[in-house]
Amino acid sequence: MTRQIRAVALISGGLDSMLAARLIQEQGVQVEGLNFYTGFCVEGHTHAIRRQERERPKRNNALWVAEQLGIPLHIVDVVEDYKDVVINPRHGYGQNMNPCLDCKGFMVARAREWMEANGFDFIITGEVIGQRPKSQLRRSMPIVARESGAGDRLLRPLCAQLLEPTLPEREGWVDRERLLDWSGRSRKPQMRLAERFGFRDYAQPAGGCCFLTDPSYSRKLKDLWAARGERRYELDDIMLLKVGRHLRPRNHFKLIIAREEGENRFLEGYRRCFTHLEPVSHAGPLCLLDGSADEDDLTLAARLVARFSRGRESPSVTVAVADAGGGGRRELSVSPMPADQVPRRWYIT
Amino acid sequence: MQRQEIDARGLLCPMPVIRLQQAAPACDKGDELDVLATDPGVRADIPAWCRVHGHEVVEIREEGYTIRVRVRIGG
Numbered sequence: 299m300t301r302q303i304r305a306v307a308l309i310s311g312g313l314d315s316m317l318a319a320r321l322i323q324e325q326g327v328q329v330e331g332l333n334f335y336t337g338f339c340v341e342g343h344t345h346a347i348r349r350q351e352r353e354r355p356k357r358n359n360a361l362w363v364a365e366q367l368g369i370p371l372h373i374v375d376v377v378e379d380y381k382d383v384v385i386n387p388r389h390g391y392g393q394n395m396n397p398c399l400d401c402k403g404f405m406v407a408r409a410r411e412w413m414e415a416n417g418f419d420f421i422i423t424g425e426v427i428g429q430r431p432k433s434q435l436r437r438s439m440p441i442v443a444r445e446s447g448a449g450d451r452l453l454r455p456l457c458a459q460l461l462e463p464t465l466p467e468r469e470g471w472v473d474r475e476r477l478l479d480w481s482g483r484s485r486k487p488q489m490r491l492a493e494r495f496g497f498r499d500y501a502q503p504a505g506g507c508c509f510l511t512d513p514s515y516s517r518k519l520k521d522l523w524a525a526r527g528e529r530r531y532e533l534d535d536i537m538l539l540k541v542g543r544h545l546r547p548r549n550h551f552k553l554i555i556a557r558e559e560g561e562n563r564f565l566e567g568y569r570r571c572f573t574h575l576e577p578v579s580h581a582g583p584l585c586l587l588d589g590s591a592d593e594d595d596l597t598l599a600a601r602l603v604a605r606f607s608r609g610r611e612s613p614s615v616t617v618a619v620a621d622a623g624g625g626g627r628r629e630l631s632v633s634p635m636p637a638d639q640v641p642r643r644w645y646i647t
Numbered sequence: 648m649q650r651q652e653i654d655a656r657g658l659l660c661p662m663p664v665i666r667l668q669q670a671a672p673a674c675d676k677g678d679e680l681d682v683l684a685t686d687p688g689v690r691a692d693i694p695a696w697c698r699v700h701g702h703e704v705v706e707i708r709e710e711g712y713t714i715r716v717r718v719r720i721g722g
Binding site for chain 2: 333361370375
């Protein structure tokens with residue numbers, strides 16, 4: 299009796315990794331999926347937070363892909379270990395704060411560990427030569443294989459015919475002839491193959507699945523590090539960078555002001571951690587103050603919060619201010635700051 | 648049959664799913680895990696995770712701001 303060959307697939311929730319996994323399943327290999335949660339994933343949080351996002355049907359795309367493929371999916375929390383990838387990327391950043399090459403190496407390395415611990419034979423990714431991001435450049439591919447320790451147990455079914463044969467091909471676990479030779483940025487081959495497999499309603503994320511590729515998010519992360527004087531973060535920090543308007547009127551404090559009801563509800567959960575402000579005479583957003591503020595700073599913050607309240611045209615708005623945890627609550631009556639007096643540079647966008 | 652609670656309140660998806668996934672291997676078939684969460688995403692994500700792992704969602708109940716998802720461990 300021949301041994302059942304088993305592969306672990308990196309499942310992002312996008313189409314490419316889904317197609318790669320199905321190609322290998324078609325060859326009689328048993329596949330299970332791994333999905334890594336870094337904290338920067340576009341999935342999940344934004345869907346939960348913003349009202350406009352809630353109007354779309356909510357689903358976790360990686361789990362949806364696993365269901366379509368009929369495979370178990372293991373979601374792995376890598377938030378702590380991933381910090382070193384973001385803070386000290388050996389290969390540097392892409393256009394924004396995206397350490398794509400280090401990220402791919404990290405994920406394949408974690409997949410290798412999982413493969414070894416669970417007695418699997420090889421690793422599959424949905425990479426295509428020449429497609430964005432940088433980790434999919436032809437010259438990057440051997441780097442990922444080498445630095446992850448996966449070596450020739452890393453198979454990229456969508457472009458395998460353009461690369462040196464890997465162990466699964468040489469051993470005959472998979473038929474190289476039935477793998478693909480895709481390169482370039484065109485999405486048409488993917489769409490045709492999805493059609494052939496009967497995959498519909500798959501995710502088509504605009505701008506990728508990671509906030510670190512987003513210019514505005516990247517600027518907020520840089521601002522956070524600059525204000526702290528060191529490159530470090532906690533999970534709550536990077537969650538909050540996804541939410542609200544961020545204004546830094548002074549170097550020593552920043553305001554995070556909710557833009558709509560969903561964000562307001564999300565920020566509610568942080569009242570215990572931050573000084574917070576909220577209009578009470580008029581409807582308006584909850585605002586967290588990150589940093590330290592004296593009375594003049596708090597008055598300035600209250601005027602800015604008033605500017606985003608329903609009372610923005612009123613001569614006076616009453617804003618409640620409380621310390622982290624809710625103590626020291628008091629009310630300030632302030633004149634809303636006119637829009638033209640809010641310097642553009644205060645906005646971290 | 649044993650029943651155990653997993654407190655995932657205040658966590659955003661997929662963390663409640665990860666907490667469930669971490670607890671499941673120590674359970675026997677038929678045991679029940681109650682995931683307490685506040686992220687409405689668990690209504691879709693936990694059933695999806697259960698379907699791909701062969702477990703069953705017995706009920707999803709709102710308790711104020713908390714969503715309780717009861718999962719029965721499969722074989």
